[in-house]
Amino acid sequence: MSHITSAFTDAVHDSQFCFRRLLKAMSEPGTLVKLDRCHGFGTMMPATSQVLLAMADNSTPLWLSPSFLQDNAATKNIHFHTGASTNATPYNASFAAIALTDMPRIKLNELVFNVGNEEYPDRSTTLVIETDSVSSGQHFKLSGPGIKDECCIQLGELSSDVKNTLLAQGEAFPLGLDLIFVSGEQVVAIPRSTSVEAM
Template sequence: MSAIAAGFGDTIHDSQFCFRQLLTAMSQPGTLVELNLVQGFGHMMPASTQVLLALADNSTPVWLSEQFEHDVAVTENLNFHLGCSLLKSQQHDIQKQANFALIAEQDVADFNWSQSQFYVGNEEYPDRSTTVIVEVAGLSNQPCGSALHLSLTGPGIETEKPLFIQSHCFDSLNAMLTLRKTHRFPLGLDFIVVSGEQVVALPRSTTVEVMPCM
C-alpha cells in the first residue's frame, strides 16, 4: 500500500465531531457545516472523506463514480481505514446495493441520473436507502457568481432557506433534483452535497425548488 494517508487523529472524538456536524446538516437542511479534521484521500474532497470516515464501515458497501474508482489513493485508503466493499461504477445494476454513493465533481456532468438504480428503501425499512454524496465546485447561502439558486422548505427550516450551488453542469444537478421528486416519502434518497470542507444536506423530507436566474 503506497498511498495510505492519515485518518482521524482521535478516532472516537473526531468521528463524534463529524457525526454531530452531519446531524446538524441533516436536521437543518440548507445549513452549511464544516468538516476540517482530515485532508481528502487522493482526489476526494476533505468533507467527502470525513463523511465516509464518520458514517461508513466494513458493513456498508460504497459505490464510487469512475474518477474515484480509478484513483488508487481513494481505493487504498477506504480499504485500509474502513474495510468497506467498493462497488464498480460500470456495474449500474449493483448501485442499489450501496449504502453510500460518492460522485466526483469531474463525473457529475456525465452522470445519468435517470438510469441510476440507487436503493430508495422500502415501506418497512425506508432508512436503508442509499445516501448519495455529490461533489461540486462551491456552496453558499448567499448569491455567488454563476450558481444554481435553490429554495429549500420543509422540516427543520423555519420559513425558507436559500442555497447556491456552483457547478460545471447545471443540467446534471437539475436532473438530480428531478430524481428526488420521483419517490414518494418516506421512500427516497438523501443527498449530501460537498465542496472542499463544506457540507450541506438535502434529505428526502426537504422540498427543493430551482429559482429563476436573476
C-alpha cells in the same frame, strides 16, 4: 510506494465530531457545516473523505464514481481506514460518492440507486456529490422538516441530471435519496423529506 495516508488524528473524537456535524446538516437542511478533521484521500475532497470515515465501516457497501474507483489513493485509504467495500452496485449501496470530475457525465436515473421501500424507507442510498461551490450558482429554495419557513442555497455548477434529481426531492417521501453536497471542507445536506424549488 504506499498510498495510505493519515486520517483522523483522534479516530474516536474526530469521527464523533464529523457525525454530529452531519447530523446537524441532515436535521437542518440547507445549513452549511464544515468538516476539517483531515485532508482528502487522493482526489477526494476533504469533506467527502470525512463523510465516509464517519459513516462507513466494514458492513457498509459503497459505490464510487469512475474517477474515484480509478484513484488508488482514494480506494486504498477508504478500504484501510473504514474496512468498507467499494464494489457495491448502485442499488445495493448504502452510500455513493460522485467525484466532481464525474458529475457532468453521471446519469443518476440510469444507475438505479435504492430509494427504500414502504417498510424500510431508511434503507435508501445516500449520495455524496462533489460540487465546485456551495456559495455560487443558481439559487434553490428549500422547505420542509427542519426548516423554519424556507431557506435559500446555492450549489455551484450542477449537471442537468443532478439538478433534476435535486428538484425531485420530497416528491416520493418517505421514499427517496438523501443528498449530501460537498465542496472542499463544506457540506450541505438535502434529505429526502425536503422540497426543492429552482429560483
